Amino acid sequence: MDAATNKRRVPADADVAATEGGRTAPRPRGARPASRGGSSGSWFGAPLVYAVVTFFSLMIFVHVWQFSTSQMHPVLSTPFYNKTMVQFTTKFGTFTVDLYPEHAPKTVEAFKKLVESDFYTKDAGFYYNEPKFVLQGGGFLFDKESPVGNLPVEYSAPSTERMVVIARGHKSDSGATEFAIMLHDNEERNKPNEDGPGYTTFGRVVEGWHTIEFISKKMAPGFMAKEDRDYQIGFEKVEFVQRLTNDNNEARMRLEELTYVLETPHSVVIISEKECPEKKEVQKMLHKFRTTVRTKEIGFANHIPFELEAVEALTGRKSLPLVYIKGKYIGGLRELQKLQQTGTLRSMLEKSGTLAEDIVWSAINQHPLVLFSKSYCPYCKKTKETLAALGAKPVVFELDLRDDGAAIQAFLFRLTRQSTVPNLFIKSKSVGGNDNVQALQRSGELEERLKKVQAIN
Incomplete structure (x- = not known):
């Protein structure tokens, strides 16, 4: 007990030693009492403490705000549904046109009659190519007469990329059977001005844009001569088809974007959320085969709404990631692992052209x-x-x-x-x-x- 007591009294003994003879130990000039020194340290440390607390509070607020806003996706109130569109088949693939009767009713009615009468399935095709401008087709090279007569200009929708426009001469009512697909935004060039009433936009290419891009790269620039008409990119089949759409413009754009990705030729396509561990495993597995892979990350940007809804409508599936080979749904990580274990994955990749x-x-x-x-x-x-x-x-x-x-x-x-x-x-x-x-x-x-x-x- 004495030892413990002595141990506890060490600070007191030190004070006594310092004050022997009834005098305090001399203090260096300028020194302050310990209590005042502690007060001074607190005075200088307070701003630093406040700054640290403020900084971390701000970081927490930003994190919470980002997390909460990332969950605030708008709700899609309009349903996806099937709509009648027109599909063209060429030797290089197909492309599908969504018609716009709300913008050009007379033109759409005439175009439907041309399709129904098989006007475009014989002696018709693409004959004029201006890269990054237009790709034009119809029966011009074979001097085919129009069974619908000439059409008035119905300017309403702008001539942006992918839009389908009635081709015409200098006269405003000279348009009939020939059409041009916009390879670039030509809104300013095709809108009404003092020289004319503009051009009629009556549809949009919503599927097969890879086909259009390839044809434009394949064809020589300029007009094809009539003596070379047998070499035009002909339309082998033109038919009405049912395709998915939505009355919400943003939802339609998501369908179009996803379709373009899924149609990527000779490539494995992965649709996934941005931070998805299974996606990374799929990518590693495919990388070992040195295959061509295209990944579409969705659902992480608030300014690009309705991606998840479009995926479900287009594929019928909610769980991600989704893996497609040559446009065919394969599954997710587990399905790909099974294919690898059975030895069929490589042969599938080889046959698909992704290698x-x-x-x-x-x-x-x-x-x-x-x-x-x-x-x-x-x-x-x-x-x-x-x-x-x-x-x-x-x-x-x-x-x-x-x-x-x-x-x-x-x-x-x-x-x-x-x-x-x-x-x-x-x-x-x-x-x-x-x-x-x-x-x-x-x-x-x-x-x-x-x-x-x-x-x-």
Whole structure:
């Protein structure tokens, strides 16, 4: 107990030692009593404490505000429903036009009559292409007469991108059967002015925009000559179809945006929320196959409403992520894992063409001489004979014999701007088709280049 008492009295003993002889220990000049020093520290520390408290309070407020506003999505009060639209089929794919009778009633009525009478299914197609401006079609090259007569201008809706407009000459009432799809926003150019009443917008391309983009890239710019009319991009089928829509403009836009993503050619499409761990697992799994993936993240931006509603209406599913391969719904993470475990995922990706980019890059980077060909193509045969005569043995891809042939050819077009075969690569660089190969052969350059890359001795 004494030891404990002594231990507790240490501070008191220290005070006594400091005041021996009845005098206080000398204090340094300028020093203040301890109690005053403590008061001074509090006075200086208060602003810092207040600042820290204010900062963290502000951060908490911002976090709570962001969380609460992220949950404040507007409620869609109008239902999705099926509407009659018009679908065009070409050799490069389909596109669908939503008609606007509320903006151009006479034009829409006439257009429906043209579709019903099969006006566009014979001797009609795209014949005028102005990249990033318009793509125009109809029966002009075959001098087809209009069974509906000329149409008055019904200007109401602007000529923005994707809109379908009646083509006409200088006379305002000269429009009839020919139509133009806006590849860019032409609102200012097509609206009424002192020189004319503007142009009639009577519909919009809501599906198949990838088809329109590809056709515009494929066609040469300008008008096609009448003597070349057999080479126009013809309309193989034109028919009425039922497609989903909504009276709410924002909801219609979400349908259009999601449709464009789902229609991405030769790509795996993932629809997911932004912070979704399963999405990241799906991406990792597909990355191992080096496949082409497009991810659409939805539901996180308040200024883009009704995405989740559009997904449910378009796919019939609420749970995310959704995985599509070549436009076909596959499932989510679990379904993809099962496909991988059974060994069917890779073959599915190969057949779908989603590995086309990797196949092309791997081939042209690993081999000095690669030929993309088609087994029935006479020009391909001529190129093969020329290479064989020099003793060259290229790695050959017969695109017509492969499930992913169309995907490979589409990627070659994006890579080289050449859509036809043969397409010969020497040391990862395209030299072109048969005409280019024969020109190199005649000049002697072909043999030199093949020797340089050790494709021949």
